[in-house]
Amino acid sequence: MKAQVIACLAIVACCNASPEALWKFMLDPSYLQAPTEKIPALAESLGLSTLVTFVQRAGLAEALSGAGPFTVFGPNNAAFAKLPPALVQELLKNNTLLAEVLRYHVLGGAVYSSSLSNELLAATLLPNEKIRINLYDNNQIATASGRLIVAVDQNATNGVIHTLDSVMLPPVGTVTGLVQAMAAFSTLLKAVSVAGLADTLNGAGPFTVFAPTNDAFNKLPAGTLQKLLNDPKALANVLLYHVVSGTVYSAGLTDGESVPTLNKQDVKISISQGGVKVNDANVIMPDVSVTNGAVHVIDTVLIPPSATENKMYFIQTLKSSTRL
Known part of the structure; x- marks a missing residue:
């Protein structure tokens, strides 16, 4: 229009x-x-052939041809092609799981782009699961669970399709729930628990967390992690330097941007062809959706640039050691 x-x-x-x-x-x-096609037929006309194939395989084509209305956030073919091959194979052999993923892309009712607002939580046809809508750049960029919405308001006789550039996966739970569920975050889980932040990161939020893996903690100078674990206040200070208020997916980040953290100090975002960096840390997996925000997995622990001596004595150790 x-x-x-x-x-x-x-x-x-x-x-x-x-x-x-x-x-x-x-x-x-x-x-x-007026539109003449129901949602599956419209999806086919729009070139979303992989989505249509998966909908048929999961046995959802008849339901999505019903009276509705429905709102479908439909991944394009390139979106499905970006999925890890092992995940695609699992979806193809497990129709129950495939149906759950697809239901996570469907809302009851016709929800047009004019009704989308930042941090809107929209209930999906997958029970108890919601899509989080975010708007960035003066509402010029819109995401659904972190996936870029590339076309909106494509009308079917029984609803509307918004096209996505990536497939959405249902969240594991909150930030704390994700950290608890993934073995790669076992050190972070211990640190969050010792620092007394587990309940906070299990709350409503929303939060954006730059989450260091176990390997990231292992890169710290010898003895540093243990010193932090022995000083919960200093540990909390470091961990809060990894947390941002609000949901900031990669679509909302810009090169050179300084982002304020709950530590009250900023982290710097660098974006290049090589990927995204937060200070000196590489983002190795962006845009992990959780029920109370977003997580970006990083390969290096972020160290606050300034701190009081009594809380951050380990900084001197870091400065005298090899750069992370």
């Missing part, structure tokens, strides 16, 4: 057309034609 309006304005500007001519263009019958 935006393109239609721009075209109309261009006609008026260059041809001195009357308002009557403008509205004749806007009210052209071909433009106002």
Whole structure:
């Protein structure tokens, strides 16, 4: 529709057309034609053939051809191609799991882009699971559970399709739940527990967490982690330097941006062809959705640039050691 309006304005500007001519263009019958396809057929017409194949395989085509209305966040073919091959194979052999993933992409009711707002939580057809909507860059960029919405408001007779550039996966739980569930975060889990932050990161949030893996903690100078574990206040200070208030997926980050943390000090974002960095840490897995925000997995522990001597005595050890 935006393109239609721009075209109309261009006609008026260059041809001195009357308002009557403008509205004749806007009210052209071909433009106002009502949708004729139900959601599966429309998805096929839009080129979302992999989605259609998966919907049929999961036995959901009949349901999505029903009265509805439904709102479908439909991943394009390139989105499915980005999934790890092992995950695709698991989905193809496990129709129950495939159906759960697909239901996570569907809302009951017709929800158009004009109704989307930042941090909106929208209930999906997968019981107890919600999609988190985020808007960035003065509402010019929209994401659903961190996945970029690349086309909106494509009308079917029984609902609407918004196209995504990536597949959404249902969250494991909260930030704390994710850390508890994944073996790669066992050191982070211990640190969060010792620092007394487990309940906080299990709360409503939303939070964005830059989560160091076990390997990231292993890169700290010998003895540093134990010193931190022996000083919960200093440990909490470090961990809060990894936490941002609000949900900031990668679509909302810009190169050179300084992002304030709950430690009250900023981290710097660097974006290049090589990927995304937070200070000196590489983001090795971005945009992990959790029920209370987002997690970006990093390969290096972030060290606050300044701290009081009594709480951060280990900084001197870090400064005298090899750079992380």
